[in-house]
Amino acid sequence: QFVPRVFSGIQPTGGLTLGNYLGAIKRFVDMQASGIETFYCMVDLHAITTPQKPDDLRRATRELAAGYLAAGLDPAKSSLFNQSQVPEHTQLAWVFNCVARMGWLSRMTQFKDKAGKNREAASVGLFAYPNLMAADILVYHATHVPVGEDQKQHIELTRDIATKFNHDYGVDFFPIPEPVTEGAATRVMSLRDGSKKMSKSDPSAASRINMTDDSDMISQKIRKAKTDPDALPSEASGLNERPEARNLVNIYAGLADMTVDAVLADVGGKEFSVFKPMLAELAVSKLSPIAAEMARLMQDTAEIDKILRQGAQNARTVAGPILEKTYDIIGM
Numbered sequence: 354q355f356v357p358r359v360f361s362g363i364q365p366t367g368g369l370t371l372g373n374y375l376g377a378i379k380r381f382v383d384m385q386a387s388g389i390e391t392f393y394c395m396v397d398l399h400a401i402t403t404p405q406k407p408d409d410l411r412r413a414t415r416e417l418a419a420g421y422l423a424a425g426l427d428p429a430k431s432s433l434f435n436q437s438q439v440p441e442h443t444q445l446a447w448v449f450n451c452v453a454r455m456g457w458l459s460r461m462t463q464f465k466d467k468a469g470k471n472r473e474a475a476s477v478g479l480f481a482y483p484n485l486m487a488a489d490i491l492v493y494h495a496t497h498v499p500v501g502e503d504q505k506q507h508i509e510l511t512r513d514i515a516t517k518f519n520h521d522y523g524v525d526f527f528p529i530p531e532p533v534t535e536g537a538a539t540r541v542m543s544l545r546d547g548s549k550k551m552s553k554s555d556p557s558a559a560s561r562i563n564m565t566d567d568s569d570m571i572s573q574k575i576r577k578a579k580t581d582p583d584a585l586p587s588e589a590s591g592l593n594e595r596p597e598a599r600n601l602v603n604i605y606a607g608l609a610d611m612t613v614d615a616v617l618a619d620v621g622g623k624e625f626s627v628f629k630p631m632l633a634e635l636a637v638s639k640l641s642p643i644a645a646e647m648a649r650l651m652q653d654t655a656e657i658d659k660i661l662r663q664g665a666q667n668a669r670t671v672a673g674p675i676l677e678k679t680y681d682i683i684g685m
C-alpha cells in the first residue's frame with residue numbers, strides 16, 4: 354500500500370570513485386528516469402562519524418553534488434540535498450536508537466572494518482550510523498534503495514528496524530524497503546588487488562579511478578591494472594578464480610550497460626593487451642564529459658548551494674509529516 358519511492362545517499366568524504374559511479378550514481382540516474390519520486394542526499398552527518406576537516410567537508414559536499422548533477426541527476430526531477438539540512442533525519446534516528454538493539458549493531462561488518470582493532474576508540478556515531486541510515490530511508494517512506502553490495506547489510510538492518518517499530522506499536526506505518534543492487538558492477542574491485550573493494554580510502558591511488566581523473570590518468574590506471582596472463586574467456590564461467598579479469602569485464606559491462614555474457618560474446622578470446630585499450634576508451638568516453646561538467650559546476654558553488662537548499666525544502670515537505678506521525682504513534 355506504499356507508493357514506490359527511492360532514497361539513497363553518498364558520504365562527502367573525498368573524491369568519487371568509479372565504484373561510487375557504477376554502484377550508486379549511475380543507478381540513481383536510471384531510477385530517476387523511471388518516473389518514481391527520488392530523493393538523493395549528500396550524507397554529511399555520516400561523514401563526521403570519522404574526523405573531517407571543515408573546509409574539506411564543505412568542498413567534498415559541493416563536489417559530490419556537482420557529481421550528481423554532472424552524471425545526470427536533475428533537480429527538477431529528484432530532490433538533491435544535504436542530510437544536515439533536513440533535521441527530520443536525526444530526529445527519527447533518535448527514535449531508531451531506541452528501537453534497534455545493541456546486538457544488531459554489533460554484527461555490522463562495516464563497523465568492524467572501520468573501527469579496526471581499537472573499538473573502544475571508535476566514535477559512538479560510527480557505531481550508531483546504521484540507525485541514522487535507516488532514518489534517512491524511512492523518513493521518506495522509501496521503498497527502494499539503490500546501493501552497492503557493501504550496503505546490503507545496512508538495508509537488512511533498516512528492514513529489521515521498520516519491522517520492529519511496526520510490531521511494537523501495532524501499526525503498519527513504515528514500509529519494508531528493498532535494496533536495489535542490479536547490473537554487472539555492484540561491487541567494483543581495486544585495480545591493484547581483486548580481493549579488495551575499490552574505495553576512496555585505499556592508500557594506493559592506482560587502485561581506483563576517480564570521477565575527476567583526466568583521460569591520460571584513466572588510460573594509465575587501466576593499462577597498469579593487475580591481470581593474469583590468459584586471454585578473455587567466451588563465457589562468464591571462465592572468469593571463476595580470475596578476480597582481476599572478472600573485475601575489468603564487470604567494469605566494461607557496467608559502463609556499456611551490457612551483461613557480462615554480452616561483453617564476452619564480443620571480446621572472448623582477446624588478450625588483455627587488446628581489451629585494456631578498449632576498456633580505457635570506453636571509460637574515457639563515459640567519464641570525461643562528467644568530469645568536465647563537474648569542473649564547470651564547481652566554478653559556481655553559490656548555484657550548487659541554491660539547488661541543495663531548494664532540495665532540502667522539497668524533502669522536508671515529505672519528511673516533516675512522516676516524523677510528526679511517528680511521534681504521534683509513539684505518544685508524543
Ligand code: ADP
Pocket residue numbers: 362363364365366370372373374375376377499500501502503504538539540541542550551552553554
Ligand atoms: P565509499 O564506500 O566509497 O566510502 P560510501 O560509503 O558513501 O562511499 O558509498 C556510497 C555508495 O557507493 C554506496 O551505495 C556504496 O555501496 C557504493 N559503492 C562504494 N564503493 C563501491 C564499489 N567499489 N563498488 C560498487 N559500489 C560502491
Ligand code: NA
Pocket residue numbers: 503
Ligand atoms: Na561504503
